Every structure is written in C-alpha cells, then in structure tokens.
Amino acid sequence: xxxxxxxNDNYSPIGDLIVIATCIVILVLAYTSFVGKNRAFLIxxxxxxxxxxxxxxxxxxxxxxxxxxxxxxxxxYLFRLIYHAMLFLILFNYVLYVMEVxxxxxxxxxxxxxxxxxxxxxxxxxxxxxxxxxxxxxINKDASINTGKNFFALGYIFYMxxxxxxxxxxxxxxxxxxxxxxxxxxxxxxxxxxxxxxHQQRSFTTATFLFPIIAMLYLVHxxxxxxxxxxxxxxxxxxxxxxxxxxxxxxxxxxxxMKEFEEERKTFPKELQAVIRQFAGTFFKGAVLFQVSTGHxxxxxxxxxxxxxxxxxxxxxxxFTAEYEKYGYDFKVVYGLSKAEISMxxxxxxxxxxxxxxxxxxxxxxxxxxxxxxFQKNEYILKELADICRGGNTRDPRVLxxxxxxxxxxxxxxDTAEALMRLKLQDTGMVYPDQFIGLAEENxxxxxxxxxxxxxxxxxxxxxxxxxFLVNRISVNISMQELHDDxxxxxxxxxxEGSGIPDHKIAIEITESQNESDFEAMKSKIDILKEKGIxxxxxxxxxxxxxxxxxxxxxxDIIKFDRSLVIASNINRKSERMVGGLANMFAxxxxxxxxxxxxDEKDEKRCVNMAASYLQxxxxxxxxxxxxLKNYFARxxxxx
Ligand code: C2E
Ligand code: CA
Ligand code: CA
Numbered sequence: 230x231x232x233x234x235x236x237n238d239n240y241s242p243i244g245d246l247i248v249i250a251t252c253i254v255i256l257v258l259a260y261t262s263f264v265g266k267n268r269a270f271l272i273x274x275x276x277x278x279x280x281x282x283x284x285x286x287x288x289x290x291x292x293x294x295x296x297x298x299x300x301x302x303x304x305x306y307l308f309r310l311i312y313h314a315m316l317f318l319i320l321f322n323y324v325l326y327v328m329e330v331x332x333x334x335x336x337x338x339x340x341x342x343x344x345x346x347x348x349x350x351x352x353x354x355x356x357x358x359x360x361x362x363x364x365x366x367x368i369n370k371d372a373s374i375n376t377g378k379n380f381f382a383l384g385y386i387f388y389m390x391x392x393x394x395x396x397x398x399x400x401x402x403x404x405x406x407x408x409x410x411x412x413x414x415x416x417x418x419x420x421x422x423x424x425x426x427x428h429q430q431r432s433f434t435t436a437t438f439l440f441p442i443i444a445m446l447y448l449v450h451x452x453x454x455x456x457x458x459x460x461x462x463x464x465x466x467x468x469x470x471x472x473x474x475x476x477x478x479x480x481x482x483x484x485x486x487m488k489e490f491e492e493e494r495k496t497f498p499k500e501l502q503a504v505i506r507q508f509a510g511t512f513f514k515g516a517v518l519f520q521v522s523t524g525h526x527x528x529x530x531x532x533x534x535x536x537x538x539x540x541x542x543x544x545x546x547x548x549f550t551a552e553y554e555k556y557g558y559d560f561k562v563v564y565g566l567s568k569a570e571i572s573m574x575x576x577x578x579x580x581x582x583x584x585x586x587x588x589x590x591x592x593x594x595x596x597x598x599x600x601x602x603x604f605q606k607n608e609y610i611l612k613e614l615a616d617i618c619r620g621g622n623t624r625d626p627r628v629l630x631x632x633x634x635x636x637x638x639x640x641x642x643x644d645t646a647e648a649l650m651r652l653k654l655q656d657t658g659m660v661y662p663d664q665f666i667g668l669a670e671e672n673x674x675x676x677x678x679x680x681x682x683x684x685x686x687x688x689x690x691x692x693x694x695x696x697x698f699l700v701n702r703i704s705v706n707i708s709m710q711e712l713h714d715d716x717x718x719x720x721x722x723x724x725x726e727g728s729g730i731p732d733h734k735i736a737i738e739i740t741e742s743q744n745e746s747d748f749e750a751m752k753s754k755i756d757i758l759k760e761k762g763i764x765x766x767x768x769x770x771x772x773x774x775x776x777x778x779x780x781x782x783x784x785x786d787i788i789k790f791d792r793s794l795v796i797a798s799n800i801n802r803k804s805e806r807m808v809g810g811l812a813n814m815f816a817x818x819x820x821x822x823x824x825x826x827x828x829d830e831k832d833e834k835r836c837v838n839m840a841a842s843y844l845q846x847x848x849x850x851x852x853x854x855x856x857x858l859k860n861y862f863a864r865x866x867x868x869x
Contacts, residue, residue, distance in 0.1 A: 239428075239430050239431055240431045242291065242432075243432060244434070245285075245288045245435050246288070247436065248284045248436050249281060249284045255277060255443070255446055256277060259273075262451060264446075264450045264451070265450060265464070265468030266468060267471065269329040269330050269445075269450075270450055272329060273326065273442070273445050273450065275322050276319050276322045276442055279315045279316075279318045280319055280439065280442065283311075283312050283315035283435055283438070286308040287312045287435060290304070290305045290309045290312060297369075305368065306360045309366065310356055310357055313352075313353070313356055314353045314356070316434070316435070316438060317349050317352055317388070318349065319438050320349075320384070320385065321345045321346065321348075321388070323388065323392055324392055327395050327396060327411075328342075328395060330403070331403060333395070333399065341391070344391075356380065363375075364377060389415060389419065392415070396408055410447070411444055414440040415440075417440050418437035418441065421436065425437075452464070457496075458497070458505060459510075461517065461518070461519055461520065462519065462520065463519060463578060465517070466527060466529065466577065467575050469529055470567070470575050471575055473572070474572040474573060479531075479567055480532060480567035481516075481538045481567075482527065482529055482563075482565060482566065482567055483527070483528040483562070483564045484526070484581045485525070485528075485560060486563075486581075487524040487558050487559065487560050487561075488524060488559050489524065494523045496523065506518075512541050512545050513530035515534050515535075516529065521581075525581075527577065527581065546564075560590070560591060561589075561590060561591070561594070562594070563581055563584050563585065563588075563594045563595075565595045566596065568580075570601050580600075580604050583604045584600055606657055606664075607668065609657065610654065610657070610668060611672065613654050614668065614669055614672065614674045614678075615674065617674070617677060617678070617681075618673075621677070623680050623681050623724065624685065625681055626653075627653055628652060628685075629653050629854070630648050630650065630682050630685040631648070631854060631855060632646045632648055632689075632852060632855045632857075633646060633647050633649060633850060633852045633853070634849060634850050634853075634861040634862070635843050635844070636849050638843065638844060642862075643863070644700065644862065645703065645704065646704070647704045647845065648686045648703055648704065648705045649706070650666070650678060670708050675710065675711060676708075676711045676717075679705065679707060680724060685855060686703050687727075687728035690703060690730050690734050690735075691728055693859060696864070697866065698864055698865075699862060699865060700734060702735060703735065704738050704766055705737060706737075706738045706739075706768065707739050709739065709742050712739075712750040712751055713747075713750050718754055718757045721737075721763075732763055733762035733764070736763060736765065736786075737758065737763060738765075738767075739767065740769045741770075741773065741779070748779060752783060755784060756784070759784055764786040765784065766785065766786065766787040766788075766789050767780060767785045768789050769789065770788050770789055771790055771791045771794040771797075785820060786820065787842070788815050788821070788823070789823045789824075789845075790812065790822060790825065791825055791826070792825050792846070794811075795824055795825070795826050795827060795832055795835070795836060795846075799831070799832075799835065805839070809838065812841070813839075813840045815840070816842075821842035822839075822842055823841070823843035823845060824836040824841050824843070824844050827847075828846050828847045828848055832846065
C-alpha cells in the first residue's frame with residue numbers, strides 16, 4: 230500500500246491538471262468575451278466538456294490504482310475506458326466542428342457524421358470488449374500490465390486524416406490563414422504525442438487535445454471588443470441574428486447613426502463613448518453592442534429577457550435627447566423589434582441603412598411592417614436594375630419611356646418634349662423616378678438606363694419623322710455622374726446615329742452641380758456634343774444655390790425654371806417682377822426660358838408675361854407613353 234506501482238511510473242498528473250485549469254480559463258474567456266453563439270460554438274463547448282471529463286478520468290484512474298483488488302481494478306478499467314472514449318469523442322466532435330465551419334452540405338455532412346460515429350463506436354466497443362474479456366488492456370494480480378493491441382494511434386490517425394481531408398477538399402471555403410492556424414495546431418499536437426510516445430510518457434495526451442480547441446476560440450469565435458466602447462463587429466451581429474432566428478426568438482433592436490463620425494471615419498469622443506457604454510449596459514438585459522461602422526452602432530437583446538422594452542425605448546429616447554442637448558451631434562435612432570423577413574436574410578445593416586436614408590436628422594423612428602415592405606420593394610427594384618444593367622439590352626421592355634409634350638409659345642404648337650423614365654416590373658407594376666433614380670445613381674446603373682431611354686426616344690423620333698410629324702427635338706435627362714465616364718459622348722452619339730436620326734433631334738437636360746470636378750466634366754462633354762448639334766438644357770433652375778458665373782460659362786441653350794419659381798412668382802407683384810426679371814436677363818443673353826410645372830391658366834399667363842419661350846406642365850399634358858406623343862405633334866401637311 231502506498232507504494233507506487235510500475236504502471237504509474239511514467240505518469241504524472243501535472244499534464245491533466247494543467248489541461249483542467251486551461252479548460253476553465255477558456256470557458257471563462259468564451260463567456261466573457263463576445264462569442265458568436267452558433268452550432269459551431271455548441272460543438273466547441275462539447276469538446277471542452279469531453280476534455281474536462283477525459284482529464285479528470287485520467288487523473289482518477291492513475292491515482293486509484295494503489296492495489297490490485299478486484300474492486301480497485303474495476304474502477305481503473307472504468308475510468309480508463311471513459312478516458313479513451315472521451316478523447317475519441319473530442320476527435321469526432323472536431324470532425325463535426327470542421328464540417329460546421331466549412332458549411333458542408335447536409336447530405337455529405339450526414340454521411341461523414343455516420344462514418345465518424347461508427348468509428349467512434351467500434352473503437353470504444355473494442356476497448357470495452359478487450360477489458361471485459363481480458364484480451365485487451367489488462368492488469369494482472371502481480372501488477373504487471375498487458376496493454377493488448379493498441380488501437381489508440383490508429384483511431385487518432387483516422388480522425389486527423391479525415392479532418393485534414395475535409396479541410397483540403399473544401400479549402401476554397403476557408404480563409405487560408407485560418408486553415409494554416411488549424412493545421413499548425415494539429416501538427417503541434419501530433420509532434421507532442423510522438424515525442425511523448427518515444428519517451429514512454431503518458432502525462433500529456435490530454436494537453437495535445439487542447440491545442441485545436443485554443444485554435445478554435447482564437448480563429449473562429451473570438452470577436453474582440455472595442456476596448457473603449459465594448460462593441461463587437463458586424464459578423465458577430467450576424468451570428469446573433471441567425472442564432473435567435475433559428476430559435477424563433479424576437480430581438481429588441483436599437484440602432485444609432487451619427488453622420489459626423491460615419492463620414493469622417495473618426496471614433497466617438499471619450500464622453501460620448503461613456504454615454505454609449507452606459508446606455509448599452511443599463512437599459513437592456515443581456516444586450517450586445519455592435520459596431521457596424523464608425524458612425525453606426527446597433528444594440529441587440531433578446532425580447533424574452535426584456536419584457537418591458539417599450540418603456541425602455543421611451544427611457545432611452547428621453548435620456549438620449551438630454552445627452553444630445555449636451556453634445557449637439559446629429560443623430561438618427563431606429564428602434565423596435567426584429568422582423569422575421571429581415572432576420573431570415575440576416576440583412577439588418579442594409580435594412581437600417583435604408584430606414585436612415587428616409588428619415589430626418591435628430592429624429593427617432595420605430596421599425597414597422599411597412600418599413601419591411603418598402604425595404605423589400607427597394608431590394609427588388611435594385612435586383613431588377615442590376616439585371617437590366619447586366620442584360621445590356623437598349624430596348625429592355627422593363628424600362629418605359631414616357632414623355633411630356635412642351636408647348637412652344639412663339640408657334641403656339643407642340644414641337645418638343647421631355648422624355649421621362651418609368652420602370653414596369655413584374656412584382657410591383659409601375660415604378661416612378663423618386664423610387665429608382667437615386668438608387669440607380671448610387672449603384673452605378675444610371676447610365677445603362679439612360680442608354681435605354683435614349684434608344685427608345687430615338688426610335689420614336691424616327692417613327693414620327695417618317696410619318697411626317699414636325700419634331701424639333703426631345704430632351705433626355707442625364708445624371709451628373711454619367712459625365713465622368715470617358716465613353717459618354719461616343720456612347721450617346723453611337724445610339725443616336727445608330728438609329729438613323731439627325732443628332733440635333735436630341736437634347737440633354739442636366740442639373741447644376743456645386744462640385745469643381747463635375748463642372749470640368751460637364752464643360753468638356755457639352756463642348757463635344759454641341760459640335761454635333763445637340764442642345765443642352767439647364768434643369769431645375771431655382772431649386773438650389775445657383776452659381777451664375779458658372780452657368781454663363783457653360784453653353785446652355787435653354788434654362789428650365791423649376792415649378793418652385795412658377796409658384797413663387799404667384800405670391801405678389803414683387804415676386805412676379807423678380808422671377809420675370811431673371812427670365813428677361815436670360816432671354817437677353819440669348820437663352821430660351823422654359824417654365825416647368827405650369828398647372829393652370831393663371832400659371833400660363835404669368836409665365837408668358839415672364840419671357841417664356843416654352844411651357845411644360847399638367848396644364849398641357851401629364852407625362853404620357855411616348856407612343857402617344859403623336860397626338861400632340863403637328864404634321865407637316867397640317868401646317869401648310
Ligand atoms: P424633372 O426632370 O424636373 O422632371 C419633371 C418632373 O415634373 C416629372 O416628374 C413630371 O412628371 C413632373 N411634372 C410635370 N408637369 C408638372 C406639373 O404641372 N406640376 C407638377 N407638380 N409636376 C409636374 P417625374 O416624371 O416623376 O420625374 C421626376 C424626376 O426624375 C425628374 O425631374 C428627373 O429629375 C428624374 N428623371 C425622370 N426621368 C429621368 C431619366 O430618364 N433620367 C434621369 N437621370 N432622371 C430622370
Ligand atoms: Ca428634366
Ligand atoms: Ca426639372
């Protein structure tokens with residue numbers, strides 16, 4: 230008794246004890262750092278659990294082996310069996326883990342899971358069978374040991390090979406450095422096992438199972454907090470959304486956008502950080518703060534833990550308003566419950582951005598089902614636009630050319646018109662410019678749309694001319710950003726000449742821009758196209774800040790006075806004289822003045838008195854399908 234038996238000579242509990250301590254440290258870290266909760270994380274936890282049991286069993290069976298009584302030996306056998314089973318269970322879980330992280334298709338995942346499980350059962354079964362029948366691991370009464378056939382190395386190599394195989398086969402799905410991290414730690418494990426084996430040692434086996442677990446925590450699950458703010462990254466947010474969507478949990482969401490920090494990409498000042506930290510910590514239970522970008526933060530918590538969330542929202546809003554007064558930074562706050570449609574696609578960043586786009590500075594907005602509908606429509610339009618753009622068909626039937634005839638004051642006839650775009654999409658029907666022009670501009674699709682409108686306008690002009698209609702020209706709207714494309718002029722000329730109409734039958738409308746590089750681009754393009762006889766309209770004059778000097782520098786033909794000026798001129802005699810004076814000034818400098826948004830006779834009369842050359846508005850016609858333009862234009866024979 231008390232004398233150490235030969236079996237324990239090459240074992241010291243030090244390895245297992247360190248593994249146990251490290252596992253506990255890892256668990257503490259995993260639960261205090263922000264770890265994406267997902268299936269992989271559950272497997273990760275299972276592996277740590279198995280490793281703890283394995284290490285304990287290893288310590289126990291070595292330490293209770295103090296005599297060779299049957300009772301003692303039975304315990305030794307039992308814990309040794311558990312020890313081995315746990316090690317293989319870790320390896321099996323490692324296979325599951327790798328498949329999860331690599332998003333292996335369900336059918337393949339099932340097959341490999343069965344293979345892994347069967348191998349686990351065979352190895353453990355053989356181990357148990359060997360012990361029970363005495364053919365395997367066996368301790369004799371004189372304390373000498375029969376090790377039996379050693380299946381451990383075989384099983385270990387099988388699992389390692391399977392893991393390497395999966396990783397290599399699906400290497401395209403994993404970031405190279407992450408894969409190297411896994412392979413590196415696996416190699417270290419195998420080397421340590423080999424060294425231990427060559428020294429007849431057994432103390433560090435469990436330690437070698439620890440290395441891949443450390444790699445997982447570090448490479449896959451760690452989402453470092455922003456130390457100052459306590460926020461974590463967007464990918465962590467996606468994990469949280471996915472996890473709760475699968476569990477059918479509703480989330481409470483509060484999202485803050487601050488333009489100043491977003492645009493200048495600078496971090497929040499110290500005082501504001503403290504406020505945000507305090508908000509995140511005090512108002513919701515179990516809330517996690519995510520940093521989407523420098524000026525955009527999202528707070529999420531499970532609704533189940535925050536029953537009185539409506540009250541909380543109100544408290545936050547009043548607290549926020551108080552803080553706002555102190556700092557005065559512009560903000561937008563969106564709050565409310567998660568929506569299944571958005572959670573399903575894990576698309577909160579885009580969803581929130583969409584809401585922000587449509588709300589005023591320094592305001593609060595509660596997420597509604599209507600927002601979801603509008604957002605989805607927006608996404609649908611975007612998808613269709615991308616498809617139209619990719620298709621490159623300049624006669625794409627989804628893009629409709631509408632037209633508004635323009636009344637020529639001098640001749641008393643309609644001889645020009647403005648082309649206006651609409652979309653006609655399967656799911657939404659007719660879509661108007663306010664819902665897609667901005668979107669198309671932001672996403673670089675606008676020029677493809679312009680090409681289509683231009684093509685359809687040219688086709689119609691050709692038809693009208695062939696039929697003997699008098700068409701001076703039709704103007705097409707162009708977005709500023711198109712002018713930055715070096716191919717712009719060739720593209721426009723190509724379409725016009727390709728359709729076989731004279732260049733001067735097309736005019737281009739552009740709005741003013743404050744930007745210096747826009748101005749340069751505009752000037753060079755206008756010069757080239759004017760050579761060809763294309764006329765230029767300055768659109769929406771009077772809506773923004775106008776730089777007269779610049780307007781004069783660009784060779785516009787027609788100045789389009791916006792409807793706001795038509796309305797302004799109606800206030801009193803003085804306002805009418807002002808608008809009229811402006812129009813006269815342009816007229817004297819050989820510009821033609823066109824009034825937009827002429828809605829009734831009164832408008833018309835005033836505009837005619839204010840140097841109008843052209844009139845456009847509902848008084849004459851709403852925008853109509855371009856094929857109906859023939860109802861407005863005169864024929865050559867009619868004028869004779
Ligand atoms: P815009 O170029 O100023 O076009 C005139 C807008 O005023 C048109 O709206 C027209 O329907 C509307 N309108 C016409 N007469 C009246 C009236 O008497 N009263 C009032 N209140 N409004 C009138 P629409 O068609 O919805 O187009 C809106 C804007 O979308 C256009 O403003 C233009 O900036 C843009 N847009 C339209 N088509 C195109 C296009 O093909 N390309 C580009 N880049 N932008 C386009
Ligand atoms: Ca226009
Ligand atoms: Ca306009």
